[in-house]
Amino acid sequence: MSQIKEGDIEYHYQKYRENVEVKPDSALLYLAKAKKLNQQLEDENWNARIAYGMGYTHYIKNDFRTAHDYFKQAIRYANVAQDFNVLSKAYNQIGQIYAVENDVKNALVNYHKSLKISEGKEELNDNTIAVLSNLADLYILQSDTLSARNYYHQAQKIGERDDERKHLDIVYNNLAVSYMKTNKDSTEFYLNKSLQIQKENHSIYGQIMSQLNLVSTYLNFKSKDDYQKSFEYLEESLKLSKAIGNLEAEFFSYFYFGKYYEQAESNLQQALFYYNQANEVLRKGFKNDYAIELYKSLSRVHSKLGNYKEAYGFEKTQHKLQDSIFSVEKNKQFHEAQTKFDVERKNNQIQLLNKEKQIQKGQNQLIFTGSFLAIISLLILAIFYRKRMKYQETISVQEKLIFEKEIETTRTKNLLEGQNLERKRIATELHDGVGGRLSAIKIKMDQLNTTSIKDPELEECINQLQETAKEIRVISHELNENNRDKINFVHLLLQLVKDYRFYFTGEIHLNIFPESKFQEIDGVAKHYLYRTIQEILSNCLKYAEAENINIDCTFDTMYRIIVDDDGKGFDVEKVKKGMGISNLYKRVQSLNGSLFIDSAIGRGSTFIIEIPQDGKGNS
Structure with missing residues (x-):
């Protein structure tokens, strides 16, 4: 009887997974049926998976408060069932909710709880990749692209090493975003890799976002040869976003359609139409930091059209929203929390290394003990006759070890002192000898290169000579210990x-x-x-x-x-x-x-x- 019920639960759960991205309301109905069946089965693993599914579906519907409550439920069930997969993913999704709400401190706390559970477990690599990408996203918001790329490359390394191809689409997409303002070729390369994986996995939402990021790239770099391709991507993305009912995808489709008409076609009326459509999506309840960019664009287009009152209104809204999202205190909280978690992560790695050393030490002791027991019966017969001899020998060995250690210590000290003296000697020779000669040669060449000659090649030689002299001085100071004492x-x-x-x-x-x-x-x-x-x-x-x-x-x-x-x-x-x-x-x-x-x-x-x-x- 229980197997039949569990099979029914599995069926409804799979139907939820098939529908969650495209028909979230249908997905909720399938989960409700699975939950009702499990009330008789009382399986904690299913409780955790169903609660997580409820949370994820509400997250897709942008109902973040309800999603948060279900993810908390999932964590309680998963702790009882020891379901680390649900546990790590639930903490990650709660971090996503806090990130959307611009609460970076709580986002970091939950991301690192998730990472602590999944990191090092191969079966949870998909979650580790997702969390590393989300941490990188927070750095992008802080305009720290170097740190962001460090996390993205960690995620990329795990995915490519363990053939987690299906989870690399987001990593490639976000890596592309980190290059979007500086390098068109790198951006386009990673976005096309992401788009290929999303089409293979039939991820409509991911396909939309990668296509829109390609449009943004072509517009940012004013790549006129790609404008026709941009228009085709925009048409397809808007059509798909309406089909799956995803407000975020619909918002960005309208927004980039507006940018396309403003920049590529110079059609301000059409640009205003699509910007207004994006604004209507915001009024439906969709929240995103890109609202600032939308209000900035609306203000700019209205100003170009001579609608100064409307332009001022949108500019005022933009600044008000910007002040609420970004603050020095939030930035400080982010870096303090991230420093704390980075230190904790490194200390965990050290503890792991120490445990491995303790295990190795224990194994060596076990081998030693076994050998000792094997020969103890023989030694006990001889120990009474050689006790005095052993005692004298032990004293001699200890004295010898102490003497050798003193010699080694003195040798090390003399070696290091000798190295320091040699460094000082070389530093003096470089500074006073080679450096002085280079300076004299440079002065002589300056005199030869008078205003009447002014040979450009000679001028370049003088400049290179001057740079070489500078490097000699730097090396001299680097070798000399006196500078470091202060x-x-x-x-x-x-x-x-x-x-x-x-x-x-x-x-x-x-x-x-x-x-x-x-x-x-x-x-x-x-x-x-x-x-x-x-x-x-x-x-x-x-x-x-x-x-x-x-x-x-x-x-x-x-x-x-x-x-x-x-x-x-x-x-x-x-x-x-x-x-x-x-x-x-x-x-x-x-x-x-x-x-x-x-x-x-x-x-x-x-x-x-x-x-x-x-x-x-x-x-």
Whole structure:
């Protein structure tokens, strides 16, 4: 009897999924029937899935308050049933609702709850991709396209690695939006990839939004050769949006039709007609931040037509709405919350690495214990005869180890001091010797290139010579430790990142939290940590072929610095034997700290440095 009922529930649930995008009211009816059947079955998994379906359908209908209540119900049921799929998706959708309502702080809280559940679980990769894309969307609203692209590329990497093609359409679409103001070719490339997937998946809503984004791209870059294609996309998108009854798609279809007639055809009356149609959609209850752009367009067209009273009215509405949406406080809340969640996410990764090390340690101890028990019976016979001898031998070994450790410490200290002396010598030679000669040559060439000669090629040579002299001075200051003694650790890191950005073609992201704690680092610790991070960055630029480097500096009970990149990675065991890696370990260990290196071919690299708060350099 229960199997028949469950089969009936499955049937109605599948009918809901078929209708939710195109006939949301029909989808609600199918869910209501499934819910009634499940009242007899009392299956918590079905309760969670049906409640989520109710929430998602109301979300499609733009009834966000009702959707929010159903998603909360779904979370309660999913917690009981341990249904992580529904749980992660419900938190993500609640984040979407807060994002639409411009409550970025609560949006971030729910996105990160969702990400915490799904990240690392392959069966939930579709949700991880969606959440990373939604986080990127929030950065787009903050006009931080670099951070947004970082999240989009994380989502793209997961989707392409695990062949989650059907979930990549939104990622490609949003990546395209991040390039929309700067690069037509990149925008068009990603939008066409997104459109192809949406047509394969019969995602009408997604198809509409990608087509409209292509129209926006052609208009933004004034691509006249693509205007006819734009008109065809607009006609098809408006027709499809009315067919599925989606207010958002209908709003954007009218809005971009207005932009098309204003810009491509210079037909202000037709532009005004379509802008007014978009405004009517807003009056039906649809809410979107793009209302600001619509009011701005209505004000502009009315002004061009001489309707100054109407133009002023729409401009006033635009500014009022803009003030309510954007504020310094909301921007501050966004960045404070995001910094907190980024730190938490990195700490979770560290805990995972520590657990793996503990498991490995436990396995080694188990092997050791087994071996010990196997030979204990033999050792017990000999131990009474060799007790005194062993005691003397143990003392000798301990003294030898202590002596060797003292020698190694002295050797490390002398090596580092020698390196510093050599750096100072080279810095002096570069500044006073090579730098002085270059300056003298430049002065002589200036004298030769008099107003009567003025050779352009000679002028270019003089300029290049001057730039070379500047670089020599920078390298000289970089090698000389005296300059760094006067600068606190935070400013040293900021300057280091700034210098390396000049040579790096990708992006370097630096997060320090809290800054006040890192400003306290001084003396030997400041020097060793700076050199360690500098060496890691230098190796990354030389060998990693990375697009992004992230440096996260955090403090809880100890200083923790994480440097990771998305480059080609390396074999840790092979590279450990090299002098560069050996120096990294020596510097960190001299501060009573520890260095973890996690890397593999094709998977990027992560360096984790942990230094105790009271760590003193052994020197």
